[in-house]
Amino acid sequence: MYAEWKWLEWRISHLPRDLKRSHYDQFHQRWKDEPLRVILALRGFYVKAGQIISNNPALVPEAYAKSLKILQEDVPAKPFEVIKKIVEADMGKKMEEVFSSFDEVPIGAASIGQVHFAKLKSGEEVVVKVQYPEAERYFALDFWTSLKILEYVNPALIEVMKKNQETFMSEFDYKREARNLALMNTDVSPHFPSVQFPKPLFEHLGKRVLVMTRCEGETITKYGKKLLAEIAKTSGKTPEEFKAELRKAMRDPKKLETLSKVVPSLNETFFDVLRSALYVKNSILFWLPATYVPPNGPRLMTILFDVHGREIFNLGAFNSDPHAGNIMLDEKTGIVSLLDYGQLVTVEDEVWRENFAKYIVALADEDKDEVVRLWKELGNEFIWKPTGEINPPDITYACACFHFGGPPGIKKALSTLGIRISKLHSDVFKRIDITKSTSQYAMLQRTCFCLIGVAQQVGAGAGVIPCQMLKCSALHFIEECEAKREDAQEQSDERRETDATGKSSFLPKLALLAFFVVSRII
Missing domain, CATH: 3.30.200.20 (Phosphorylase Kinase; domain 1)
Known part of the structure; x- marks a missing residue:
C-alpha cells in the first residue's frame, strides 16, 4: 500500500490539482479496507487508535474513516x-x-x-x-513497541506516552x-x-x-445510521448517495440559503440537514410526509460538553474515551446514558485545571496573546523547525486552534502550518519538534476529538467547536476558584485580626500581673 502510494505521488506530480484528487480518491477507494484488516489482525491498542481516527474524518481521507466506523461497536466478537x-x-x-x-x-x-x-x-x-x-498482554506489548519507537523518533514524548499507557491500561x-x-x-x-x-x-x-x-436506548453510532437510512429511503436513494447529494447541496450557497429559511442551523451542521430533510421536502417541494424526526443533535452535544466540562474542571476526573459507541440515547425519555468509564483521567492539580479553563476561554474569545501565554503555563513547548524558534506565537496559536477549535480550527491551523491533510503526520514531524508536553493535555485533546466525532453523527457537524462548547463550564470554574481565594483571604485576614486583638489585650494583663507580683514582694 505504501509503495503504491509513493509511486502514485511520483506518477501524478505534474498533473493539475483536480486530476490529482481524482487519482488519490481512486487509490483510497481501492485500499480503504486494508487498515481495518490490519487493525483487526493486531487488535489491542490498534483498535483504540482506529476508533479515534474513525471519529475524526478530518484526520484521514473519508474512505478510511468510513471503513473504520465498524470499530466503534461492531468489532468481531468471541464465541x-x-x-x-x-x-x-x-x-x-x-x-x-x-x-x-x-x-x-x-x-x-x-x-x-x-x-x-x-x-x-x-x-x-x-x-x-x-x-x-489476552487483551491486557497485547496492549502492554503494543505500548512497549511504541515507546521503543519514540526513543528514536521523539524522546520528549516518552513521558507523555507512559502516562497515556497508564490511562489505557487502567481500562483492564x-x-x-x-x-x-x-x-x-x-x-x-x-x-x-x-x-x-x-x-x-x-x-x-x-x-x-x-x-x-x-441503560435503555440506542448507541449514537446506530442512531446516526438509522437517521441517514430513514431519510434517504424517502428519496429512493441509498444512504451514501443521499449523503453525497446533501454534501453537494451544502457547498451551494443558493441552495443552502433556501434550506436555511426552514432550518436556521443548517449552516452549522450537516446532520441538521438530514434531520430536517423530510420536513424541507414536505414544506417546500411537497414530497413525502415526514416519518422520522429525531431529537435535536446540537442540544445533545450541549449536554455532552456540559457533562464533560464538569468532569474536567470541577471534578478533575474525565472520561477520555467518549466515542459514539459509548453514548446511548433513549428517544422516548430523552435520557442520555454515558458508558465505559474505564479510561478516567485524573487531574488533581487545581491550578493546572484553572489555567486550562482560562486557556479554553481565551481560545473561544480569540485572545491570541493569552492563548500563547497559557500554552506554556500548561507545560507545552515545541521548536518550529523552519526557523528554530521556541513556541512562535502564530504557530502556537494555530496548534491550539487545531487541538480545541473544532473543524474550523483544524482548517485554520493546517493553513497556517502549511500542512496537507493527506500528509498530516509526516508534515507535522518535518516542521514541529515537541520538547515538552503533558499527558492530561493530550488526553483532553482526545476527549474533544471523540466528541467532535459524535457531533458529526447526531446533528452538530462543523458547528461544534470544543472551546466554545466548554466556555460556560470553564467560566463557572474560574469564578469558583476566585471565590475560594477570596474566602481564604478573608479567613486569613480574620485570623490576623484575632491574633492582633489577642496580643493587644494580653499586654495590659501582663502589666497588671507584673505590678501585682512586685507589690507583693515589696
Missing part, C-alpha cells in the same frame, strides 16, 4: 463458549447460579472485551461486561471502572437530570467481569 468460561472462572460460580438468563449474542464488542444482556436471579435486568484474557481494571462509575453517579449525575451512568453491582464484581444496571 459464547469462550465468554462463559471467562465469566465462571472469574466469579468462581456456575453462570446459572448468578443469572436466570444470559444472552449468548453480545450487544457489542470492542478492543478489550464484549458486552451481554443478562438477568440476575433477583429478576433485575443487567449488562455484563466481559474482558478477553474493572474494579477501578466500578469505582469510577460510582463517582460519576455521586458527583456528576445529580447535576444533570437528563443524564445517567450505569450503576455497578459490587457484589458481582470481578477482575474480568463487570455487572451493571441496564
Whole structure:
C-alpha cells in the first residue's frame, strides 16, 4: 500500500490539482479496507487508535474513516463458549447460579472485551461486561513497541506516552471502572437530570467481569445510521448517495440559503440537514410526509460538553474515551446514558485545571496573546523547525486552534502550518519538534476529538467547536476558584485580626500581673 502510494505521488506530480484528487480518491477507494484488516489482525491498542481516527474524518481521507466506523461497536466478537468460561472462572460460580438468563449474542464488542444482556436471579435486568484474557498482554506489548519507537523518533514524548499507557491500561481494571462509575453517579449525575451512568453491582464484581444496571436506548453510532437510512429511503436513494447529494447541496450557497429559511442551523451542521430533510421536502417541494424526526443533535452535544466540562474542571476526573459507541440515547425519555468509564483521567492539580479553563476561554474569545501565554503555563513547548524558534506565537496559536477549535480550527491551523491533510503526520514531524508536553493535555485533546466525532453523527457537524462548547463550564470554574481565594483571604485576614486583638489585650494583663507580683514582694 505504501509503495503504491509513493509511486502514485511520483506518477501524478505534474498533473493539475483536480486530476490529482481524482487519482488519490481512486487509490483510497481501492485500499480503504486494508487498515481495518490490519487493525483487526493486531487488535489491542490498534483498535483504540482506529476508533479515534474513525471519529475524526478530518484526520484521514473519508474512505478510511468510513471503513473504520465498524470499530466503534461492531468489532468481531468471541464465541459464547469462550465468554462463559471467562465469566465462571472469574466469579468462581456456575453462570446459572448468578443469572436466570444470559444472552449468548453480545450487544457489542470492542478492543478489550464484549458486552451481554443478562438477568440476575433477583429478576433485575443487567449488562455484563466481559474482558478477553489476552487483551491486557497485547496492549502492554503494543505500548512497549511504541515507546521503543519514540526513543528514536521523539524522546520528549516518552513521558507523555507512559502516562497515556497508564490511562489505557487502567481500562483492564474493572474494579477501578466500578469505582469510577460510582463517582460519576455521586458527583456528576445529580447535576444533570437528563443524564445517567450505569450503576455497578459490587457484589458481582470481578477482575474480568463487570455487572451493571441496564441503560435503555440506542448507541449514537446506530442512531446516526438509522437517521441517514430513514431519510434517504424517502428519496429512493441509498444512504451514501443521499449523503453525497446533501454534501453537494451544502457547498451551494443558493441552495443552502433556501434550506436555511426552514432550518436556521443548517449552516452549522450537516446532520441538521438530514434531520430536517423530510420536513424541507414536505414544506417546500411537497414530497413525502415526514416519518422520522429525531431529537435535536446540537442540544445533545450541549449536554455532552456540559457533562464533560464538569468532569474536567470541577471534578478533575474525565472520561477520555467518549466515542459514539459509548453514548446511548433513549428517544422516548430523552435520557442520555454515558458508558465505559474505564479510561478516567485524573487531574488533581487545581491550578493546572484553572489555567486550562482560562486557556479554553481565551481560545473561544480569540485572545491570541493569552492563548500563547497559557500554552506554556500548561507545560507545552515545541521548536518550529523552519526557523528554530521556541513556541512562535502564530504557530502556537494555530496548534491550539487545531487541538480545541473544532473543524474550523483544524482548517485554520493546517493553513497556517502549511500542512496537507493527506500528509498530516509526516508534515507535522518535518516542521514541529515537541520538547515538552503533558499527558492530561493530550488526553483532553482526545476527549474533544471523540466528541467532535459524535457531533458529526447526531446533528452538530462543523458547528461544534470544543472551546466554545466548554466556555460556560470553564467560566463557572474560574469564578469558583476566585471565590475560594477570596474566602481564604478573608479567613486569613480574620485570623490576623484575632491574633492582633489577642496580643493587644494580653499586654495590659501582663502589666497588671507584673505590678501585682512586685507589690507583693515589696
